[in-house]
Amino acid sequence: MRDDATSDLRNEVVGRVTIRDVALEAGVSVATASKALNERGRMTSETRERVRTAARLLGFRPNAMARALVHQRSFTLGLLTSDTYGRFTLPVAAGLSAAMSDRGVSVFLCAIDDDPERARLNLEAMEDKRVDGLVIAGKRIDRTLPLNLASARMPVVHVVAACPPDGVGFVPDDEGGAFLAVSHLARLGRRRIAHVTGPRSFAAVPLREAGWRRALGEAGLPPFGEALCGEWSERFGYETGQRLFGAAAERPDAVFCGNDQIARGLIDALAQSGLGVPEDVAVVGFDNWELFAQAARPPLTTVDMELKDLGREAGLTLLDMIDGKPVEPGLRRLPCRLVVRRSCGGGAP
Incomplete structure (x- = not known):
């Protein structure tokens, strides 16, 4: 990487930074830069990290629509909660968002206030947006949201909410x-x-x-x-x-x-x-x-x-489920402090 030219190049960028700018800064081809940022293809860890560093320095933001088409994913998670005051959900959402931001995934939050019709409409909205997975967040460990998830076309995890026997859940110990x-x-x-x-x-x-x-x-x-x-x-x-x-x-x-x-x-x-x-x-x-x-x-x-940790672990597990990795069903009780x-x-x- 041309370290001596980094600041000059950043100052000369006009408009949106493109993958070509990243490739030039990293000293690689456009194809290599694209594969490095999308975690595809074979290359040395040094090359992959050089491309990522160039992207961070330049403030590169990949085109969301193009990325979704390549991966056939929306890179969005849904967070559906009955905790309208946010006492439990906001820390969970903070942990979830922090874990997802490093992976280029955004979080779409909806609150339903224990209203079955609102819950149904919000679930349909998330399905229309083609979110890749859904986090169900509640305010007590023995109740879930008034939702029928039997036909949900996405992986689901439950946080501070009741978890079905074949589901995946996270609660404090x-x-x-x-x-x-x-x-x-x-x-x-x-x-x-x-x-x-x-x-x-x-x-x-x-x-x-x-x-x-x-x-x-x-x-x-x-x-x-x-x-x-x-x-x-x-x-x-x-x-x-x-x-x-x-x-x-x-x-x-x-x-x-x-x-x-x-x-x-x-x-x-x-x-x-x-x-x-x-x-x-x-x-x-x-x-x-x-x-x-x-x-x-x-x-x-x-x-x-440790609600932030619950959100983080739930998000990472949900990503594994989206990627088709084996995830054991059951309730995870995470340590308190x-x-x-x-x-x-x-x-x-």
């Missing part, structure tokens, strides 16, 4: 995330660890309870009563905190909450009771919803579901 949180509390010396969580009708609730119990068992600690189930809300967290830390003779010294909203409400109840967090009671949430976690006083230690802040007393800022 709720039990593993709860285990991380409660094990951390036990290592900090907490011995009476309660669990306050959401409705039992959610599949995530018994999984997080199981992680709580497993961590306590491995630490040689008994559960502090039964798991207290209710709403996914600050109000429920506040009301439960008032009961837990009222006139009871024995109180917990830590609480693992099923989500960040419950944890925020519980912290408010502790403050009104004159108890310090984390001095008197350590609190850990679940979700790492930064809007809640960072604004809590003190900032909330919580479990991050504990984000340590001040509410657990673990020494975080």
